[in-house]
Each structure stands twice: as structure tokens, then as C-alpha cells.
Amino acid sequence: MQKTNLKEIAKTLGFSVATVSKALNGYSDVSEKTKKLVLDLAEELNYTPNSFAVNLRTKESKTIGVIIPTMVHYFFSNIIDSILKDCEERGYMVIIMQSNENYELEKKQVDLLLSKGVDGILISLSNKTRDTSHLKKIINSGIPLILFDKIDKNIKCSKIINDDRKAAYNAVCHLIKNGNKRIAHFRGALNPQNSIDRFLGYKKALTDNNIEYDPSLVYECKNNNRDDFVEGAELAKQLMIDHKDNVDAIFTVNDLISIGTLNYFNRNNIKVPEEIELFGFSNWFMTNVTTPSISSVEQNANKIGKKAAEILFKELEQKANEEEILYETHIIETELIFRDSTSNKIK
Amino acid sequence: MQKTNLKEIAKTLGFSVATVSKALNGYSDVSEKTKKLVLDLAEELNYTPNSFAVNLRTKESKTIGVIIPTMVHYFFSNIIDSILKDCEERGYMVIIMQSNENYELEKKQVDLLLSKGVDGILISLSNKTRDTSHLKKIINSGIPLILFDKIDKNIKCSKIINDDRKAAYNAVCHLIKNGNKRIAHFRGALNPQNSIDRFLGYKKALTDNNIEYDPSLVYECKNNNRDDFVEGAELAKQLMIDHKDNVDAIFTVNDLISIGTLNYFNRNNIKVPEEIELFGFSNWFMTNVTTPSISSVEQNANKIGKKAAEILFKELEQKANEEEILYETHIIETELIFRDSTSNKIK
Numbered sequence: 001m002q003k004t005n006l007k008e009i010a011k012t013l014g015f016s017v018a019t020v021s022k023a024l025n026g027y028s029d030v031s032e033k034t035k036k037l038v039l040d041l042a043e044e045l046n047y048t049p050n051s052f053a054v055n056l057r058t059k060e061s062k063t064i065g066v067i068i069p070t071m072v073h074y075f076f077s078n079i080i081d082s083i084l085k086d087c088e089e090r091g092y093m094v095i096i097m098q099s100n101e102n103y104e105l106e107k108k109q110v111d112l113l114l115s116k117g118v119d120g121i122l123i124s125l126s127n128k129t130r131d132t133s134h135l136k137k138i139i140n141s142g143i144p145l146i147l148f149d150k151i152d153k154n155i156k157c158s159k160i161i162n163d164d165r166k167a168a169y170n171a172v173c174h175l176i177k178n179g180n181k182r183i184a185h186f187r188g189a190l191n192p193q194n195s196i197d198r199f200l201g202y203k204k205a206l207t208d209n210n211i212e213y214d215p216s217l218v219y220e221c222k223n224n225n226r227d228d229f230v231e232g233a234e235l236a237k238q239l240m241i242d243h244k245d246n247v248d249a250i251f252t253v254n255d256l257i258s259i260g261t262l263n264y265f266n267r268n269n270i271k272v273p274e275e276i277e278l279f280g281f282s283n284w285f286m287t288n289v290t291t292p293s294i295s296s297v298e299q300n301a302n303k304i305g306k307k308a309a310e311i312l313f314k315e316l317e318q319k320a321n322e323e324e325i326l327y328e329t330h331i332i333e334t335e336l337i338f339r340d341s342t343s344n345k346i347k
Numbered sequence: 348m349q350k351t352n353l354k355e356i357a358k359t360l361g362f363s364v365a366t367v368s369k370a371l372n373g374y375s376d377v378s379e380k381t382k383k384l385v386l387d388l389a390e391e392l393n394y395t396p397n398s399f400a401v402n403l404r405t406k407e408s409k410t411i412g413v414i415i416p417t418m419v420h421y422f423f424s425n426i427i428d429s430i431l432k433d434c435e436e437r438g439y440m441v442i443i444m445q446s447n448e449n450y451e452l453e454k455k456q457v458d459l460l461l462s463k464g465v466d467g468i469l470i471s472l473s474n475k476t477r478d479t480s481h482l483k484k485i486i487n488s489g490i491p492l493i494l495f496d497k498i499d500k501n502i503k504c505s506k507i508i509n510d511d512r513k514a515a516y517n518a519v520c521h522l523i524k525n526g527n528k529r530i531a532h533f534r535g536a537l538n539p540q541n542s543i544d545r546f547l548g549y550k551k552a553l554t555d556n557n558i559e560y561d562p563s564l565v566y567e568c569k570n571n572n573r574d575d576f577v578e579g580a581e582l583a584k585q586l587m588i589d590h591k592d593n594v595d596a597i598f599t600v601n602d603l604i605s606i607g608t609l610n611y612f613n614r615n616n617i618k619v620p621e622e623i624e625l626f627g628f629s630n631w632f633m634t635n636v637t638t639p640s641i642s643s644v645e646q647n648a649n650k651i652g653k654k655a656a657e658i659l660f661k662e663l664e665q666k667a668n669e670e671e672i673l674y675e676t677h678i679i680e681t682e683l684i685f686r687d688s689t690s691n692k693i694k
């Protein structure tokens with residue numbers, strides 16, 4: 001049995017589809033008699049106007065769009081997980097798109113979401129995004145936009161972030177407390193704000209503890225997600241070539257790089273933490289299952305997703321009530337998780 | 348600047364919204380003169396009809412719905428990854444929902460997707476799903492339905508699966524080839540088809556190799572995803588209590604259980620593979636980073652997602668051409684990945 005549609009009702013009654021549609025939507029230029037005929041038959045055939053039609057009246061699609069750089073990623077899948085749960089409870093549906101760190105694609109996806117008439121858009125920007133005209137387009141369309149994790153400080157909208165600089169600072173201070181002086185940093189790509197902030201936090205921790213900053217101890221990763229594991233191993237190898245007996249610890253911009261690094265050390269019988277300590281970032285589930293387990297920074301991805309959804313729905317309500325929307329920036333707290341890849345575990 | 352809408356155009360020209368809408372949609376009961384006025388102004392204000400309106404004409408939402416048990420899961424995030432990429436290329440958007448292994452929620456989500464007028468639906472069923480009336484409802488609505496991974500054999504629709512029984516059979520035969528006779532199985536919950544098939548494959552491998560099946564070597568996991576890691580460690584402990592010197596290897600229903608098991612063995616100085624061999628299932632990225640790395644079954648999640656999307660779009664085309672839709676069941680090949688948790692690595 002096919003779902004009844006306007007056409008069938010129109011055909012049965014000998015009206016035009018337009019008349020039936022107008023009758024169902026209560027337009028004034030359709031006689032009460034016609035309306036009754038249409039509504040009675042619609043009920044008889046238990047016609048349910050699909051939400052695209054309903055949307056024309058309510059101007060609400062009950063759908064939001066989310067763009068993330070990548071899906072196969074513990075941090076992002078946890079954020080999506082809590083966004084989905086929150087929207088589920090509010091009866092909203094979520095269109096998910098991944099930019100694959102590709103600016104052109106991200107831009108195209110924004111246009112698609114706008115053409116779809118979504119009620120709001122949540123984005124974590126790709127590493128390649130410089131031009132932000134597509135974000136301004138969202139704002140100019142009067143659609144609430146929330147940026148999370150990878151943001152652009154100059155865009156006038158609400159933002160949900162971690163304090164990456166502070167988190168990195170605390171992690172490196174812990175390595176210093178453990179007696180490490182020569183601390184290497186496997187940093188992320190040069191552009192993304194969070195990779196810059198983690199580097200700056202690393203640097204500040206050194207200077208605040210009167211340890212001279214040595215640029216030769218800083219190595220850059222290209223940040224290709226799953227390839228970070230391979231890159232981490234390569235950087236560990238290079239670090240051993242450059243500084244074998246002159247490095248005490250490594251702070252990496254993410255966990256996958258730490259895991260690749262540990263993998264190289266395990267294969268080459270370099271003992272962690274005895275010979276070299278290791279501190280990751282993001283507290284991916286995997287850091288818990290490596291041998292030794294890896295100390296890391298918990299970013300509370302679920303809280304980031306939950307807060308992003310919460311702020312979006314707050315702004316949707318303000319918009320509905322024609323109130324002024326005051327943009328907020330929320331900083332989700334991070335915590336240091338101490339495991340076996342660092343020496344004294346302060347609990 | 349707010350996006351122009353029908354109302355503004357109507358107001359500016361002094362027509363009713365209905366007239367403007369009908370003019371834009373080319374209804375015959377609007378004069379050519381009116382149409383021209385409306386279309387010219389629409390162009391001038393660069394009005395883009397939103398896709399919900401367009402949908403009323405084309406009856407295509409260019410949106411598909413996907414329901415999976417959980418998002419924070421390497422296997423499912425890889426499937427979603429390839430579904431998103433495939434839909435992206437075809438200009439389709441994807442609404443993603445997670446049932447959290449909850450049948451009632453899965454049922455509600457199907458209704459939401461149907462009310463949304465999605466063009467097609469892809470589902471991997473929750474472990475709790477017995478009643479399939481919600482799936483029949485999709486089929487009765489004339490919306491293409493594709494089941495993948497966790498399916499119900501009795502539903503008349505296309506299905507994309509692995510041959511779980513064969514994959515488990517091959518994995519256990521490999522353990523036997525390695526000289527193991529007392530092989531334990533940490534199985535999944537009693538209901539899901541793939542956990543049943545993996546158990547049956549394990550059992551058949553034993554009998555085909557004249558090894559007596561010993562039910563006391565089979566332990567059940569509740570399959571709560573991330574908790575499997577903890578459960579794996581508990582089951583390993585119990586296995587050592589029950590069979591310490593009388594078990595050679597373990598085949599686990601998924602990798603997370605293998606990883607929890609390995610974690611327990613590492614903490615208790617039980618050497619893998621020397622004292623006991625370990626074979627997982629799914630080839631999660633993590634099996635590559637543990638020490639030792641864990642042999643596993645590659646399910647080719649990306650191929651499952653790609654094929655599911657491919658079949659869906661094929662059926663959408665057949666539907667559009669009013670051709671008969673012939674349901675297909677595709678079996679995606681699996682491969683054994685040999686790592687350090689099993690002895691002789693046959694390449």
C-alpha cells in the first residue's frame with residue numbers, strides 16, 4: 001500500500017492539487033465546503049502531510065546540520081554521539097557531513113544544508129579553512145551557527161572549545177615535575193588554532209620553569225588522522241637519530257601520534273617511561289589499552305557535543321521569540337589522566 | 348539580511364502567498380502575466396526555493412536515513428564514513444540516528460524518518476529487535492530499505508552482510524593449524540545473528556577437525572560495546588580460574604573483548620602467544636597498537652557501507668523508472684589478519 005498523497009485526494013475529488021493543498025493548509029481562498037470535503041477524505045485515507053509540506057507552514061524543519069572534519073575519529077564520534085542523543089530527546093533529526101579536512105567540500109556542504117532549510121548548523125572547521133565567507137552566509141541567512149573544537153575566533157557566533165593552551169601547559173608542567181628537562185613536542189599542522197595553542201602551552205610551560213626552549217626538539221605532524229599513527233613512529237625514529245641520549249620526554253599533539261611513537265619504542269626496546277616519558281592528548285580509548293598505557297588529556301568530547309546542542313536550541317528559542325541572541329563562548333574543562341607512560345602518577 | 352521568502356514576494360506584489368507559490372511552481376491557474384511578475388522579482392531578490400518546497404514538486408528529498416546501534420564504534424563509524432562519501436558524491440544528505448541497541452527507539456526513529464519523507468533507509472538492527480513491524484512499515488510505504496551487518500533474514504529487502512560463520516570457521520581453523528586443541532570462545536549475546544553465526548563457525552571448525560566441543564570453554568559477553576573491554580578482562584580471569592593449565596587459545600566474538608583479555612594477561616604475566624593464543628574479530632585499528640598486536644578478522648566495513656549505498660541508489664532508480672525491484676543479498680568477503688597474538692603467521 002503506497003502512502004496517500006495530495007494527488008490521489010485531488011483526483012478522487014476532482015480538484016486541482018493546488019486546491020487540495022490550500023484546503024489542507026487552511027488558505028482563505030478555498031470555500032469551507034471544499035475544505036470539509038478535502039479534510040474528511042484526507043482523514044478517511046489517513047493522509048499524513050509529510051514534514052516537508054508541514055515545513056512550509058511551520059518554517060521549522062526540525063532538522064539540524066553538523067559538519068565535522070572526519071567520522072572515523074574517537075573524539076568526533078563521541079561529540080556526534082552526544083549531539084545525536086540530545087537532538088533525539090528534542091525530536092530533532094541530524095544531517096551529518098564530513099569535510100575530510102577539505103575547505104571546498106565544507107563550503108559546498110554549508111550550501112546544501114542552507115538549501116535544505118535546516119534550523120541550525122554546528123561546525124568543527126577543517127584544517128584548510130581560511131576564508132570564512134560560507135560561515136558569514138549562514139549567519140546572514142538568520143540560521144543559528146555554533147562552532148566547536150576547531151573554530152575561527154573572528155566569526156560572530158557561539159563557540160564551544162577546550163582551553164588547549166592551558167591543557168598542554170598542565171601536561172608539560174607534569175612532565176617537568178617528574179624531573180624531565182629535555183622535552184620534545186610532536187606538534188600538529190601549523191594552522192589549526194588548537195594545534196597552535198597546544199604548542200604555545202608547551203612553550204610557556206618550559207619558560208615558566210626556566211627551561212630553555214629548543215626548536216630542534218619540536219617536530220611537525222601533517223595531521224592526517226589515521227596516518228598519525230605511522231607518522232608518530234617515523235618522528236620517534238627521527239627524534240632518536242637527532243637526540244638519542246639527550247631527550248627525557250615527549251608531549252604529542254594527539255594520542256594517535258603517541259601510540260605510533262610508543263609502538264616504535266616497543267619495537268626497538270626503548271623503555272617507556274624509564275628511558276623516555278610520553279604524554280598524549282585527547283584520552284582516546286586506545287591510550288588505555290597500549291602497554292604501557294599512555295597518560296593523556298581528557299577533552300570531555302561528550303560535554304562539548306552536549307553544550308553545542310544546548311546552546312543551539314537556546315538560540316533557536318530566542319530566535320522564535322524574536323529575542324536578541326547573545327553569542328556565548330563556552331570553555332569545556334579538560335583533565336590530566338595519568339597512566340603508565342609517565343613516571344610518578346599524581347592522583 | 349534575512350533570506351527572501353514567498354511572503355515577502357507576495358507582500359511586495361500584493362498577491363497571496365498561495366498565488367506566488369503557484370506562480371513559482373508553474374501552476375496553470377495563474378496567468379502568464381502574474382507568473383512573469385513573480386519570477387522577475389524572485390530573481391531580483393535572488394530567492395532560492397528551499398528544498399522542502401522543491402520536495403513537494405519533485406517528491407524527492409535527496410535525503411536518506413541511516414540507523415545504527417552505536418556511533419562510537421570503529422566498525423560502524425567506518426561504514427558511516429563510506430555511506431557519507433558515496434551520498435556526498437551523489438548530492439544526497441544523510442540523517443544518522445543511533446538506536447543504542449534499544450528496539451523502542453529504533454521503531455520511533457523509523458517513524459521519524461518516514462514522516463521526514465526520506466528517499467530510502469539503511470538499518471543495522473539493534474540486538475533487541477525481534478518484532479519487525481517497523482521494517483514492514485517502511486516497505487509498505489514504498490521506501491527502499493537496505494539492511495546491513497545486523498539483519499533479519501525474514502525481511503523482504505536487500506541485505507549487505509559478511510559471512511560471519513565462514514570467517515569464524517577460518518579463524519578457528521587457523522588456531523587449530525597452529526597446534527591448539529583446547530580453544531575457548533568468548534561469544535556474543537545469544538540473539539544477534541552475527542554472534543550466533545560466529546559461535547556456529549567456531550563449533551564447526553572444532554568438529555571438522557575432530558576436536559570435541561566442550562561447552563565449558565564457551566563464555567557469553569553481554570555485548571555492551573565499550574564495556575566489552577572490561578568484560579573481556581573479567582572473562583579472561585574466569586577462564587584462568589576454570590581452565591588455567593587446560594586451554595591453548597581463545598577466539599573472541601569481537602576485538603574489544605580480545606583487547607580486554609590481552610590486558611588481563613599482560614597485567615598477570617601470562618604470555619601471549621607463548622602460553623595462550625588470541626584471535627579477535629573486526630580488525631579494529633586498536634588490534635594493531637596493542638603489545639602484542641592481535642590477529643583478527645577484517646570485515647571490510649567500508650565495502651559494506653559502499654555496497655549498501657550502491658544498492659539503495661540502484662533501487663531508487665528502479666523505483667523512479669517504475670521497474671520491478673529485485674532484492675539482492677550481498678556477502679562482503681572477510682580476510683584473516685595475522686599478527687603477534689597467534690604463533691606461526693601464515694601470510
